[in-house]
Amino acid sequence: MRRSPIRRTAARITHIALSATLALAATLPFARSASANNIIVLNSGEATLSLIDEATQQVVGTVPTGKEPHHLFPTPDNASLIVANSVSNSLLFVDPKTGKPQRWLDNIEDPYQLGFSPDRKWFVTTGLRLDRLDIYHYDGANMTLAKRLPLSAMPSHMAFTNDSRTVIVSLQVSGELAAIDLPTQTVKWKMPVGSAPAGLWMTPGDKYLLVGMTGADYVAVVDWRNQKVVKQIPAGKGTHNFRSLVDGRHVLVSNRVASTISIIDEETLTNVGDITGLLPGPDDMELSADRRYLWVTFRFARHIGVIDMTTRKLVKTIPVGRSPHGIYFYNRAPVTAPNGA
Template sequence: MTRFLRPLLCVLGLAASLAAVAQTQPIFVLNSLDANVSVVDPTSGWTESRRLPTGKEPHHLYMTPDERSVIVANANSDSLTFIDPRTAQVQRTVMGILDPYHLRFSPDMKWFVTAANRLNHVDVYRWDGRDLQLARRIPTGKTPSHIWIDSRSTTAFVTMQDSDELVAVDLPTQTLKWRVKTGPMPADVFGTADDRHLLLGMTGSDHVEVWELGAAEPKLVKRITTGAGAHAFRSAGDRRHVYVSNRVANTVGKIDLQRMALVDTIPVPGGPDCMELVAGGKLLLVTSRWSRRLSVVDTETRQLVRQIPVGKSPHGVWTLDHVRP
């Protein structure tokens, strides 16, 4: 009897993991090769309820500072799609934003920065609460990838995926402050709360680089081996830990920011890419880029709870019911 009860208890435990999370807001998954967004409804069995058309190649998304819109950046259509994060209704489309692969607001809500992955530039916009005004277009290295902005809203840090560089942009003057060489194919960049360190995912290798800030130029102080294809970060919300997806290794690692060390590794299949952490921190949402799935992981049991079918090449994922960084 025991060997029959164990699988049943496992299934019941996974169901309880989902039921224990008070997730009510829709989950948005960007399907980069389908030019649409999957809307996953956690109140009706965690299933895809519908798809919203966007422009071509939606890769990343970001919430407006007033939390009234989530912005989807459509890289190959040179546009932004604004979506209501509560009703999942498209609000408006803004055209003329050249190649917005990655995007980010400054904490003071004055600046909006995009990385043009195919056009090799970074755009700095002024934001008045509704509309964007281009302040300056800054030529960079090859294939700008991901952006991080410091807590003082003075500097944007951008990785260059194909020239293996990290650059710093001074936001008030919209000029380059410095550039340094990195390891192979730097992707996402994550800054610690005290603005002392930057972490870079080396997608072309198996580690995270740790750069120390404070001097005229940053200093590489450590490499943390996490797994092949180290790619994207998601804060655990406790100011101490950050998750990193290892796309080739099919794992998600957990880094202790005080020790700058890997403290856990969780198997996640299908080429884990972008991540979102549901409010309460129990469920980690991971886009499985190569298997057209949204993977849901219980962070306490370290188990895969379920995989939800979505579209082609799922990339960005987000929900309003998320852990605050």
């Protein structure tokens, strides 16, 4: 079917805008060396990403993105970092070390959260605005749409099982989890979990699924094989997203309303400590390669922060753009669970 003149014009405008963005980005300042490690922060309220030099902890550049970049994920070969522009319906590929734009992929509708399955065969995006999940076949270079699966309401974060057969998605408005069978691209089950579930995290061996309950103040522990909530771990109001401490036992969870970060023991399923004294709205987190420093985006403060994990104190704040969300840097501690960055 031929596209209408209006849709052809819209497509031309989109391509012109993307080309102009790449051209503009090429003129912006970047780190002195192509091997430098920059922290990349997505400013979802400004359609930009900020580049921060890890050594000096200073902003060294700003790069335009599409509208509302929320989350990011490295390609399996780590050659690119994918920025999901949810309102612009596009993916921007950037150099994970420098943040320099590489290429665009448009016509990816409403990519909010994104990720690759552990076996690298599937690429999945959640459509928070469009209430659906898009599942793509991935062959190492290309993404081919396999299925657009309606999921109501507001599919948000996701976690893959280690066998790559299942992806579990949080549904923020309906307060549910949905398990999707990837080989058949069908819904296996849905279950109620509580108020505004968001971030998801698999404990070692895929034993339990941890759920950040943004509408409450705890982490829900889910026996996902039997679709049962087996425990609630007290955290802080607005419990939201996770990051491994890479010690084989602990995971961090950000509490956006309480403005704290809780440390969860994955074996005892208990809260073993809270990091306080933070700016409003801690959200996404990254851990330095030496595991000493935790970098955090503060959604409500236009800043990111650096926490010294030896003292659990906020030691630095850095101004960035409006509503900073996703954060990533190349020189980081590895992520030990399959739900990625």
